[in-house]
Amino acid sequence: MAEFIYRFRDYLALILCVIISVILLNSNENRQIELLRLKFSSAAGSIVAPLAFIPDTFRLYGDNRALNRRVYELTQINARLEEMEAENRRLREMLNFAQQAEWKSLPALVISRSAGGPLSYIVIDRGRGDGLTPGTPVVSSAGLVGQIAQVDENKALCQIMLDSKFGVAVKDQRNRIDGIIHWDGGDLCRLDGISYTMEIRQGDTLITSGLGGVYPKGLYVGTVDQVEKDPSKLFQRILVQPFTDFHRLEEVFVLIP
DSSP states (O other), X not given: OHHHHHHXXXXXXXXXXXXXXXXXXXXXXXXXXXXXXXXXXXXXXXXXXXXXXXXXXXXXXXXXXXXXXXXXHHHHHHHHHHHHHHHHHHHHHHHHHHHHOSSEEEEEEEEEEOOXXXXXXXXXXXXXXXXXXXXXXXXXXXXXXXXXEEEOSSOEEEEETTSTTOEEEEEETXXXXXXXXXXXXXXXXXXXXXXXXXXXXXXXXXXXXXXTSSSOTTOEEEEEEEEEOOTTSSBOEEEXXXXXXXXXXXXXXXXXX
């Protein structure tokens, strides 16, 4: 301690003198001293006043961080609520479909889908243990999806309408004309077997015809998107937009015979 005092004796003496001077100035009632004290206070106030915003800045910074954190929490809560609402809506649609169907329908979840190329199949969380066999039809609440191609004990691979080897017999719901649906590339399918003289209109609804015995009659398939007639060709070129959105498909029904 003695060494510290000796080492900083000059600074300590200066601080002591300043303290004594301040005490003497405050205790002195001389008019000139009071005037000097007033000027000193004004000067000190002028120096300190511009720095008064610093505490407010730190307080606002803390409030802003708290508000940002609360906004993030509310955003996450809102996202979860929207997802729950969307899931409930899909489940209500599926339940309504199941109540209207005349065959046994087994709900299933899509657990994966084809990657690295065109979307041609999906994998569902139902398998041999649930009574699934190859060729079993698969639908969504919107319409036809495809059929079971391979079956494992607890999962199954479903060939969908966007596969190049897929085909299904359909019927125009308006005029009862029959045709066959094949994939045409991208997200569209092609209605084959429609001669130049047959009347197919844009917007017509296509349903499964039941021919072939694979799919039940009356399942929604899609709507006619484009109709091209060429007098030099025997058949029309007709493109179909499937009812099912395969890229957003999350739940399906497997139709058990």
